[in-house]
Amino acid sequence: MRLVVGTNFDDKLIEEASRYPVKYLYGSHRATLTGHGRVSFVVPDVNDERLREHISLAHSKGIKFLYTMNSPSYGGLEYSDAFWNRLKAELEKLVNLGIDGVIVATPLLLEYVKKEHPELEVSISSFARISNIREVENYIELGADTVILHEDDNRKFDLLSSVVKLAKKRGVDVEVITNNSCLWGCAYRRHHDVETGELSRETAPKGVWFEYPLMFCATDVRNDFANLIRMRWIRPEDLHYYEEIGIDRFKIASRNKRTEWILRAIKAYSERKYEGNLLDIVSYPQGRATPYALTKLGAGQEYQVLTKVYVDNAKFPSKWLEFFKTNDCDTRPCSECKYCDVVAEKVISVDGKPLSEVKLPKIRAPVELIPRFISDGAAH
Numbered sequence: 001m002r003l004v005v006g007t008n009f010d011d012k013l014i015e016e017a018s019r020y021p022v023k024y025l026y027g028s029h030r031a032t033l034t035g036h037g038r039v040s041f042v043v044p045d046v047n048d049e050r051l052r053e054h055i056s057l058a059h060s061k062g063i064k065f066l067y068t069m070n071s072p073s074y075g076g077l078e079y080s081d082a083f084w085n086r087l088k089a090e091l092e093k094l095v096n097l098g099i100d101g102v103i104v105a106t107p108l109l110l111e112y113v114k115k116e117h118p119e120l121e122v123s124i125s126s127f128a129r130i131s132n133i134r135e136v137e138n139y140i141e142l143g144a145d146t147v148i149l150h151e152d153d154n155r156k157f158d159l160l161s162s163v164v165k166l167a168k169k170r171g172v173d174v175e176v177i178t179n180n181s182c183l184w185g186c187a188y189r190r191h192h193d194v195e196t197g198e199l200s201r202e203t204a205p206k207g208v209w210f211e212y213p214l215m216f217c218a219t220d221v222r223n224d225f226a227n228l229i230r231m232r233w234i235r236p237e238d239l240h241y242y243e244e245i246g247i248d249r250f251k252i253a254s255r256n257k258r259t260e261w262i263l264r265a266i267k268a269y270s271e272r273k274y275e276g277n278l279l280d281i282v283s284y285p286q287g288r289a290t291p292y293a294l295t296k297l298g299a300g301q302e303y304q305v306l307t308k309v310y311v312d313n314a315k316f317p318s319k320w321l322e323f324f325k326t327n328d329c330d331t332r333p334c335s336e337c338k339y340c341d342v343v344a345e346k347v348i349s350v351d352g353k354p355l356s357e358v359k360l361p362k363i364r365a366p367v368e369l370i371p372r373f374i375s376d377g378a379a380h
C-alpha cells in the first residue's frame with residue numbers, strides 16, 4: 001500500500017504519518033499562478049521557506065512531495081507571454097525548493113512540465129475527470145507518470161481492471177481517491193471544478209469565504225440521505241478489492257483538515273479498518289462547511305441536520321461492494337435500482353433516529369445568498 005496524503009503543512013503530521021505507508025504528500029501555496037484543487041481560503045497560507053522546510057522534513061522520512069497545479073483551466077491567462085514566463089520561473093523555484101513532482105489536470109501543463117523538467121513526476125489529477133480507457137491512453141502517450149481516476153470510476157471494476165492492465169504495461173501508476181464525498185454523477189461538479197480553479201489563483205476575487213457549489217450537493221444530501229452511499233468513497237475494509245486488481249496507490253483528500261483528522265484517516269486506511277462514523281474519515285463538506293457557512297449568515301437552519309448524520313461503518317454488509325461488480329450504474333437509474341437506498345437504511349442514522357423514521361420536506365439551495373459569501377467591502 002502506498003498512501004498519497006494531502007498536507008496541512010503541520011510538521012507534526014509528517015512525524016506521525018511516517019509511521020504508516022505514506023509515500024507522498026501533496027499541497028501548494030494558497031493562491032497560485034495556475035490555480036489548484038482547493039479554493040485558497042480553505043488551505044494553509046505557506047511561504048517558500050515553510051514549503052522548503054516541510055519538503056525537506058518529508059524527504060528525511062522517505063516521503064516525496066507533489067505540488068498541486070491541478071486547476072482544470074487557467075482563466076485565459078495562458079494567452080499571455082507573462083503567464084509562460086512566470087510558469088517557467090515558478091517551476092524552477094519549486095524544483096529548488098525540493099518538489100519531486102506536480103499534479104496537473106490538463107495535457108497542456110503535462111506536456112509543458114515534461115518538456116521543461118523531465119525529471120519531475122507528473123500525476124494527472126481527478127480534476128481531469130478521466131472516465132474511459134482512451135483518456136488514460138492519451139495521458140500515458142503524453143508522458144503521465146500517474147493517473148488519478150475520477151472518483152466516479154471507483155466502483156467501475158471492469159474499467160479499473162482495464163486501466164490497471166494498460167498502465168502496468170506502460171510503467172504508469174494508477175491512483176484512486178479513498179475519501180472524497182462528491183455526489184455520484186454530480187451535476188454540479190464541472191462548474192465546481194472551474195470555480196475551484198478560479199478561487200485558487202492569484203487573480204481570484206478577494207474576500208470570498210465560502211465556495212457556494214457546496215450548497216447544491218449539501219441540499220441533495222439533505223433531501224436524500226442515500227446520496228451518502230452513492231458517493232464513491234472507499235471504506236478501509238474494502239481496499240482489498242482494489243489491491244486485488246493491482247491498485248496499491250490510495251489518495252487521502254485532506255489538505256484542509258486538522259492534523260488529528262488526517263492521522264485518523266491515515267491510520268484507518270493503513271490498518272484497513274475503521275470503527276465509528278465513516279464520515280469521520282471522509283471529507284464531507286456537505287455536513288461541515290455548508291451548515292457552518294449558512295449559520296454564519298443566520299440562515300440554513302434546515303441544513304443543521306447534516307451535522308447529526310452517523311454512517312455506521314460496522315453495519316455495512318461485508319460483501320456490499322460486490323453488487324457494483326455486476327450492476328452498471330452508468331446505465332441504470334438510481335430511482336429504479338435503489339440498492340444504495342437499501343444499504344443506507346441499514347447503516348445511516350440521523351440525530352440518533354434510524355433513516356426509515358426521518359421524514360423531511362424537500363428544500364432548495366438558497367442561491368440568493370451567493371453575493372453574501374464575500375466579505376463586505378471586498379474589492380471584486
Ligand code: SF4
Nearest residue numbers: 329334337338339340
Ligand atoms: S444505480 Fe443503484 S447501485 Fe448504482 S449508485 Fe444508483 S442506487 Fe447505487
